[in-house]
Amino acid sequence: MAPSIPVTRTGKSRLSETDFNRLEFGKYISDHMLLCAWKEGAWQQPEIVPYGPVSFTPAMLALHYGQAVFEGMKAYRMADGRITIFRPDMHAERFNRSLQRMAMPPMDNEFFLTCLRALVEADKEWVPAHEGSALYIRPVVFATEQRLGLKVSDEYLFVILTGPVGPYFNKPIKVKVEETYVRAAEGGTGFAKCAGNYGGAFYPTLRARKEGYDQVLWTDACGHQYIDESGAMNVMFVINNRLITPALTSAILDGVTRHTLLTLAREMGIAVEERKISVKELKDAFERGLITEAFGAGTAAVVATIAAIGIGGTDYYLPEPHAGPVQERLRRQLHDIRRGHAPDIYGWNYIIA
Ligand code: COI
Numbered sequence: 001m002a003p004s005i006p007v008t009r010t011g012k013s014r015l016s017e018t019d020f021n022r023l024e025f026g027k028y029i030s031d032h033m034l035l036c037a038w039k040e041g042a043w044q045q046p047e048i049v050p051y052g053p054v055s056f057t058p059a060m061l062a063l064h065y066g067q068a069v070f071e072g073m074k075a076y077r078m079a080d081g082r083i084t085i086f087r088p089d090m091h092a093e094r095f096n097r098s099l100q101r102m103a104m105p106p107m108d109n110e111f112f113l114t115c116l117r118a119l120v121e122a123d124k125e126w127v128p129a130h131e132g133s134a135l136y137i138r139p140v141v142f143a144t145e146q147r148l149g150l151k152v153s154d155e156y157l158f159v160i161l162t163g164p165v166g167p168y169f170n171k172p173i174k175v176k177v178e179e180t181y182v183r184a185a186e187g188g189t190g191f192a193k194c195a196g197n198y199g200g201a202f203y204p205t206l207r208a209r210k211e212g213y214d215q216v217l218w219t220d221a222c223g224h225q226y227i228d229e230s231g232a233m234n235v236m237f238v239i240n241n242r243l244i245t246p247a248l249t250s251a252i253l254d255g256v257t258r259h260t261l262l263t264l265a266r267e268m269g270i271a272v273e274e275r276k277i278s279v280k281e282l283k284d285a286f287e288r289g290l291i292t293e294a295f296g297a298g299t300a301a302v303v304a305t306i307a308a309i310g311i312g313g314t315d316y317y318l319p320e321p322h323a324g325p326v327q328e329r330l331r332r333q334l335h336d337i338r339r340g341h342a343p344d345i346y347g348w349n350y351i352i353a
Contacts, residue, residue: 005034005118010050013125020128023166025300030126030135030162034119037144038105038156046115048122051161061153062142068195069098069141072299073256074134075120075162075352077127078340084349085137086338088116090256095139097254098192103152104141112139117352119160124353128164131335136165136300142195168232168300172307172322173214175230175294177279178204179312183228183251185221190228190251201231213310215296219279221251226276233298234258235306238326239285241292242271257297261330263346268329279311286316293324303331 010031018028029051036046062068073091076084092109099106116137120127127135139160143153181204184190189197201216208216217235218228227246229235234255236245243265248254265272285291286309296304305323308315318324323331336342338349 005046005048005115007032007048007118007122008050009122015125018126018164020130020133020164023128023133023164025165025168026136026163028163028165030123030164032119032122034115034158034160036115036158038141038158039154041105043105043107043111043158046118046158048119054157054159056144057146059146059148060142060144061147061151062144064148065143065150066194066196067102067104067143067153067156069095069102069104070193070195071095071098071137071139072193073116073137074165074299075127075137076134076338077129078338078349078351080340082340082351083120083124083127083353084338084340084351085116085120086350087256087260087348088113088350090259094193094254094256095141098194099141101189101192102194104143104156107141107158113350115139115158115160117350119162121353123162126162126164133164133166135162137162165300168298168302169214169304172305173296174212174308174310174315175215175217175235175306176208176211176213176310177227177282177312178208178216178218179224179279180204181216182221182224183216183218186250188221188251191248191253193253205231211310217309225278225280227279227282228252229255230296233296233301233304235294235296236261236327237277237282237285237291238293238324239281239291242273243326244273244275244277245297246277247274255297255299257299257302257334260334260348261297261303264330264333265326268333270326282309283311283316286311292319293322293326294318295323295327303327303334
């Protein structure tokens with residue numbers, strides 16, 4: 001179903017109050033939002049309304065039992081002024097895998113794309129144009145049924161919010177290999193973009209921050225031997241001139257940026273390895289001077305340069321410049337495709353206006 005979506009426009013745009021030259025990640029929310037309820041076994045008519053509070057009962061199931069999943073994608077202003085959403089089809093597929101894992105209702109990809117397009121069109125003035133900025137798009141579905149008993153909800157709300165953003169990190173980061181706490185175990189919900197994965201990460205991340213790190217580098221739940229991912233992104237290393245990233249497991253998020261960068265790297269003739277990478281291998285690579293780059297890959301983070309990795313109480317620094325040539329080539333190519341400077345041979349740009 002591809003519905004036509006009614007739009008109620010705000011009488012008071014907040015565009016003029018928004019400082020597009022200083023876009024912190026997540027600070028601003030655009031004028032409109034999309035709302036769509038799921039009840040009686042079906043998604044209802046979506047609508048676009050002015051962004052603002054929505055009332056709920058504190059007895060809604062999402063608050064108690066955690067049925068809440070989200071996505072994060074970006075719309076860009078191309079060099080010729082058109083607007084593109086980057087790889088929304090891959091996000092739609094992952095959204096559905098997350099929904100399924102959390103026993104929540106699936107959403108037809110076409111329906112999802114129609115909703116996205118309609119909302120971004122309604123707030124197209126909010127898509128920033130300058131280098132390093134984008135319109136972040138946050139779809140979320142959560143359980144709204146009022147009930148205290150432990151059960152799968154029969155009612156949900158699908159909401160899409162958007163907001164102009166700048167870089168997620170504005171300098172190279174320090175990450176700490178986590179050897180006490182666990183983000184996700186195989187068979188759990190690590191591959192799903194569900195709210196609980198992030199809530200559970202806050203406490204270890206706060207502890208790492210107190211020790212001077214920006215993010216945690218999660219390791220496997222069985223023995224903390226292998227690298228999984230970082231807090232808000234997948235992670236990649238350049239060791240011996242090979243681009244190495246942990247192979248996907250049910251404990252790792254199947255990142256759209258991860259997939260994009262691996263595709264671009266292969267196309268550039270860079271040797272790519274998707275495999276287990278142990279903490280010991282990482283430490284050895286530092287000691288032997290074989291590791292030249294490390295970076296995160298995520299929609300929000302894009303390509304996030306890692307300057308240092310803390311392993312067992314020792315900080316290992318990457319050589320300068322921290323933003324080495326592999327990540328710089330990948331970052332540039334990704335940027336050029338999104339802005340329309342380089343050919344989009346994989347059809348990643350979903351041009352909407
Ligand atoms: C994203 O990269 O879109 C994320 O969802 C990461 C974070 C902001 C939670």
